[in-house]
Amino acid sequence: xxxxxxxxxxxxxxxxxxxxxxxxxxxxxxxxxxxxxxxxxxxxxxxxxxxxxxxxxxxxxxxxxxxxxxxxxxxxxxxxxxxxxxxxxxxxxxxxxxxxxxxxxxxxxxxxxxxxxxxxxxxxxxxxxxxxxxxxxxxxxxxxxxxxxxxxxxxxxxxxxxxxxxxxxxxxxxxxxxxxxxxxxxxxxxxxxxxxxxxxxxxxxxxxxxxxxxxxxxxxxxxxxxxxxxxxxxxxxxxxxxxxxxxxxxx
Numbered sequence: 279x280x281x282x283x284x285x286x287x288x289x290x291x292x293x294x295x296x297x298x299x300x301x302x303x304x305x306x307x308x309x310x311x312x313x314x315x316x317x318x319x320x321x322x323x324x325x326x327x328x329x330x331x332x333x334x335x336x337x338x339x340x341x342x343x344x345x346x347x348x349x350x351x352x353x354x355x356x357x358x359x360x361x362x363x364x365x366x367x368x369x370x371x372x373x374x375x376x377x378x379x380x381x382x383x384x385x386x387x388x389x390x391x392x393x394x395x396x397x398x399x400x401x402x403x404x405x406x407x408x409x410x411x412x413x414x415x416x417x418x419x420x421x422x423x424x425x426x427x428x429x430x431x432x433x434x435x436x437x438x439x440x441x442x443x444x445x446x447x448x449x450x451x452x453x454x455x456x457x458x459x460x461x462x463x464x465x466x467x468x469x470x471x472x473x474x475x476x477x478x479x480x481x482x483x484x485x486x487x488x489x490x491x492x493x494x495x496x497x498x499x500x501x502x503x504x505x506x507x508x509x510x511x512x513x514x515x516x517x518x519x520x521x522x523x524x525x526x527x528x529x
Contacts, residue, residue: 327346382491419457439453
C-alpha cells in the first residue's frame, strides 16, 4: 500500500477525539513533518474527506467531510446481517438492560459494528469501529473459534502472545484448547480480558452456508454478576443469536 495513503489515513485517525484540528495540531498529534501534513491535508480537502473551516486569517481548522459519511453508508449497505440483527439486539437490550454488541472479523482483528448501551450508571461503553485483538474477549474468541480450521491455523501460526495480566493467554496451546471448547459449547465467556471489571458472553451468528458472520455479545459489570444472572444472560444471548442465524437462512 502507498505510504502516502497510509499517512493520509493516519491523519484522519487524529480526529478520533477532536472534531476540529489546526494544521499545527495535526502535526503534533501525527508526529509527521509540517510539509507532509500540509500536502496530505490539501489532498484530503480536495477529495472531500476533510473540510477547511476558516474562522479568521489566523484561525484555520479542519474537520471530517461528508464524503466519509457517504463511504460509511456504503459499508453499512454491505452489512445486511447488521440490519437483520439490530431489532433482535434492541429486544435483548430492553429485556436485560445490559450492553449488547455485534462484532465481525476484519484483517485479523475484531471490529465492533453495532452496539446498544445499558441505561445503568455503571456500564461498558464501546465505540462502533473499535478494534481489539482476535484472541481477547468473548466476541473475539467466538469469531476465532468458528473460523474454518485452515483460517484459524493460519492466524495462530503468526500470533505472538504477550501475557499482560492474569486474564491474558500466555501460550497457544491454552488458547487452542479454549477455542475448541467454545466451538463445542456454542458460546464464549470472558472476564476482564479487555475491559477492567467487565464480564462478557458472546455467541456466533451464522449465514445460510454455515459460515460465521458475526459475534453477538452482552457485557455486564463484574460487581453485578451472580451465577444465576450469568446463566440467565447466556440463555438469552444464545436464544437471540440462534434466531438471527435462522433469519439469515442457517439451519
